[in-house]
Amino acid sequence: MSISLHAPLLGPEEAQAVAEAVASGWISTAGPQVAAFEAMVARETGAAHAVAVQSGTAALHLALQVAGVQAGERVLIPALTFIAPANAVRYLGAEPVFVDVSARDWQLDLDLLEAYLKAHCRRSKRGCLDADGRRIAAVVAVHVLGHVGDMPRLVALCDHWGIPLIEDAAEAVGSRREGWPAGRWGLLGCYSFNGNKILTTGGGGMVLTDEADLAAQVRHLSTQAKAGPGPYDHDQVGYNYRLPALSAVLGQAQWLKLADILDRKRKLAARYRAQLSGPDWSWQSEDPDEAPNYWLNTVCHPDRDRLWQRLEAAGISARPLWPALPQQVPYRSCRYVQREDVAGRLAATGLSLPSGPGLTEAEQAEVVKRLSVDRS
Structure with a gap:
């Protein structure tokens, strides 16, 4: 007997989609299929913009960066989750501050979060400042195991304190709260399409946002920050994070299921x-x-x-x-x-x-x- 933990649901539709991509010659990050997958996810989730990247961790890294997280600042993260969001914070030289989770729903304990902000933080023109003057640059809400916490309360709390809210919805594709998709509550939301997720592209991720400028920044950074006029001119440190077309066609076939x-x-x-x-x-x-x-x-x-x-x-x-x-x-x-x-x-x-x-x-x-x- 062999029973896997979470095997993907794959069939002839995915095989045909990948075969057609190979036959077309569009298998890397160029071509129409990556944009088609982005448009599908944006349409199905109601997001104004969706940017496809190589992993959920890459999505978190870019989301935090374009949200303005800088070295030396702090980011509040639930204490129970996979290590990826903490690592993404560290990539930027920022400091994760862990907040315990609720025994009831295993999500970020909003009573604890609110008490911490009231006891230690103050609002200023720079945003929310901790007791030592360091900025609380973001809150990351992780939808643990595909469940969605009290997002209306968390959104209101972040709005009150002037803290950008980033959603780690890596485990929550298809999950909803009050009819609203996970990944659509914050300034930016992040999906994962790893091999063990609800939908898979083999490996991949997506950043969702309604802000055109943030989507443009994510797209720019994910393609090595190429700026022109020449093909190898870059205007900042970027990353090789763009999703390949082979993964994108697999994602389209998966989303239909x-x-x-x-x-x-x-x-x-x-x-x-x-x-x-x-x-x-x-x-x-x-x-x-x-x-x-x-x-x-x-x-x-x-x-x-x-x-x-x-x-x-x-x-x-x-x-x-x-x-x-x-x-x-x-x-x-x-x-x-x-x-x-x-x-x-x-x-x-x-x-x-x-x-x-x-x-x-x-x-x-x-x-x-x-x-x-x-x-x-």
Whole structure:
């Protein structure tokens, strides 16, 4: 038996799209297909602009840079997420400040965030300044595991303090809050199309924004900041971040399947939650106005490691939640705003279960059976 954690849903449509791209000769970053993928994502999400890049991390890096984050400034990030947003902050020479997450929905704890801002920060012509005068240059909202937190409250909080809001929606393509897509609440939003995401381009990402000047800056930086008049004239330090056409055609074929994939994922999540319940099984909560994509179904259990080993021994891929960012070696000296270290507790007990859109009911039943042996 072999059950993967999150295999992509690929078929003849993707194979045909890639074959046609190869036959056309447009396989790199030039040609019409990258722009066509950008236009599709912009249209489907309602964004004025979408810029395709090579990864979700590249999207975060560029979003933070064009939002104005500079060396020595601070960026507030939830303490529980993949390491990419913290790394993107460091690429710019800025300092991540970690804010604990809520035990209820595992998202950025907005009570803690608001209390920190009131206790330590002040508004000025330069924006929001920390107690030592350093600027809070951005807040990064991460839609953890495809769920979407209280974005109306977070948007209002950032507006009040004059802090740009960047969305890390890498895990949340297709997720919504109050009918509004994840990635569309902040100044800029970032998607990932990595091989293990809801939709895949093999590797890739997208920056969404309604601001034409920011989109132009992202596009310029992602193509090595070529400025002309000659083909090798550049006006600043840029990056080789543009998405190739082969990835773009794969993304277009994948996006056409999004509604079906979301339907499969929601049914999968409902079965897991119905069959793994009780005092020892704790799931991420969701609100009535939230429509998550259930990227990875993750449950907390006090005996997580034993359950994980049991699944792995049976050929079933599962994985523990990421270590909390304040526990990661590069970030142990960073400030951590917390009361009870919820992120650390979730990281120690959370287990992500097989969640691919192609997972069959029989395979899911086998996962549940393995987990249910001697369970409380």
